[in-house]
Amino acid sequence: MSQQENVQDYELHGQGSHDRYREDILGRANVADSPELLAYYKELAKYNTGALWTIANKIEPWQPKSTSVPVLWRYRDLRKHVLKSAELVTPEKAGRRVVYLENPGKSGEGPAVGLLYSGLQIMQPGEAASAHAHSSSALRFIMEGRGAYTIVDGQKMLLEANDFVLTPNGTWHEHGVEPDGTPCIWQDGLDMPLVNMLEAGFYKVHPDLHQAVTEPVDSSVALWGAPALRPQNIGWDKPYSPLFRYQWKPTYEALKHYASISAGSPFDDILMHYTNPLTGGHVMPTMGASMQLLRPGFVGKAHRHTGSFIYQVAKGTGYSVIDGQRFDWQERDIFCVPSWKFHEHVNTSQTEDACLFCFSDLPVMLALQLYYEEALTENNGHQRVGE
Ligand code: 1HN
Numbered sequence: 001m002s003q004q005e006n007v008q009d010y011e012l013h014g015q016g017s018h019d020r021y022r023e024d025i026l027g028r029a030n031v032a033d034s035p036e037l038l039a040y041y042k043e044l045a046k047y048n049t050g051a052l053w054t055i056a057n058k059i060e061p062w063q064p065k066s067t068s069v070p071v072l073w074r075y076r077d078l079r080k081h082v083l084k085s086a087e088l089v090t091p092e093k094a095g096r097r098v099v100y101l102e103n104p105g106k107s108g109e110g111p112a113v114g115l116l117y118s119g120l121q122i123m124q125p126g127e128a129a130s131a132h133a134h135s136s137s138a139l140r141f142i143m144e145g146r147g148a149y150t151i152v153d154g155q156k157m158l159l160e161a162n163d164f165v166l167t168p169n170g171t172w173h174e175h176g177v178e179p180d181g182t183p184c185i186w187q188d189g190l191d192m193p194l195v196n197m198l199e200a201g202f203y204k205v206h207p208d209l210h211q212a213v214t215e216p217v218d219s220s221v222a223l224w225g226a227p228a229l230r231p232q233n234i235g236w237d238k239p240y241s242p243l244f245r246y247q248w249k250p251t252y253e254a255l256k257h258y259a260s261i262s263a264g265s266p267f268d269d270i271l272m273h274y275t276n277p278l279t280g281g282h283v284m285p286t287m288g289a290s291m292q293l294l295r296p297g298f299v300g301k302a303h304r305h306t307g308s309f310i311y312q313v314a315k316g317t318g319y320s321v322i323d324g325q326r327f328d329w330q331e332r333d334i335f336c337v338p339s340w341k342f343h344e345h346v347n348t349s350q351t352e353d354a355c356l357f358c359f360s361d362l363p364v365m366l367a368l369q370l371y372y373e374e375a376l377t378e379n380n381g382h383q384r385v386g387e
Pocket residue numbers: 096098117119121138173175188190192
């Protein structure tokens with residue numbers, strides 16, 4: 001799965017990548033401007049063409065160069081602003097009442113990191129947002145509140161703190177909070193920037209604005225939620241998981257069981273991917289998700305890999321060093337790791353578990369043979385902070 005040998009190969013050739021001399025001897029473009037060439041470039045531009053050697057080194061980096069930067073979004077800063085949005089606009093007017101997370105490296109474009117979108121959505125008791133469908137896939141991670149629900153293709157499911165929920169591409173989906181509930185906030189994650197980059201974005205509003213609930217509540221959990229048991233004679237030919245709601249309690253229990261018999265990974269300690277129960281693969285074709293447990297006192301080593309990753313702290317306190325910057329986090333904070341940036345995680349508590357929810361474009365990277373990873377070898381596997 002990891003293409004580590006290839007990475008080493010690339011590294012060898014990529015050394016001194018900013019060095020013109022090396023570009024030259026390594027057979028990279030290194031053409032100096034001359035009046036004759038400048039006139040030639042001008043002439044080519046008239047015909048909507050260009051000389052590849054003027055842009056080749058830029059469009060073919062030695063290694064991935066993310067335009068996103070690591071960011072930590074602190075929930076204690078954001079929560080009041082998310083609550084405020086509920087006073088300012090209605091779900092009817094806003095369509096989706098969401099405060100989106102924007103990466104400073106990509107401002108004006110919308111992504112939280114790479115080609116992933118994320119935002120915080122709030123619904124008040126008694127509110128309901130209308131049903132729509134799009135070619136983007138979406139997921140939710142529930143942060144707080146009681147009484148929230150989502151309906152996906154006629155299946156209603158309840159949303160509780162730390163539940164992970166799918167609304168795969170093409171499905172009708174709508175959300176609301178029961179009248180006797182409390183204000184509910186969750187994180188949305190979408191592949192929309194990827195889908196738009198591929199120029200494949202479609203969107204439609206449900207003709208009746210709301211769907212009929214055609215199945216018993218939480219039917220996907222009843223059918224597909226049992227560990228390692230597959231229901232008999234249930235046809236499912238969709239490219240995404242038939243289980244739409246992954247509840248927190250069994251997820252945490254599974255992590256604890258795994259932890260009880262495993263030394264864990266030096267980078268991630270105890271990490272489990274949410275899976276499509278039919279295939280064992282990722283939950284959707286474009287986005288995958290995981291929950292990891294950092295046991296008390298865990299100090300992770302640094303590694304890096306391709307793909308864009310958005311974390312939410314489901315439990316505990318600690319910090320992550322991302323591209324040489326330390327980010328201290330606590331429950332409900334969100335942070336991102338851009339592609340090919342070194343990162344390492346630490347649980348600062350000696351007594352309490354820390355759990356990190358994470359979603360990513362890993363399935364895309366794997367399917368397209370673009371997944372590479374490597375460990376940091378110098379400095380005993382730890383980044384130097386602030387250098
Ligand atoms: C969307 O459909 C939802 O269904 C939330 O709750 C956020 C952001 C961009 C595009 C579609 C939702 C979204 C979104």
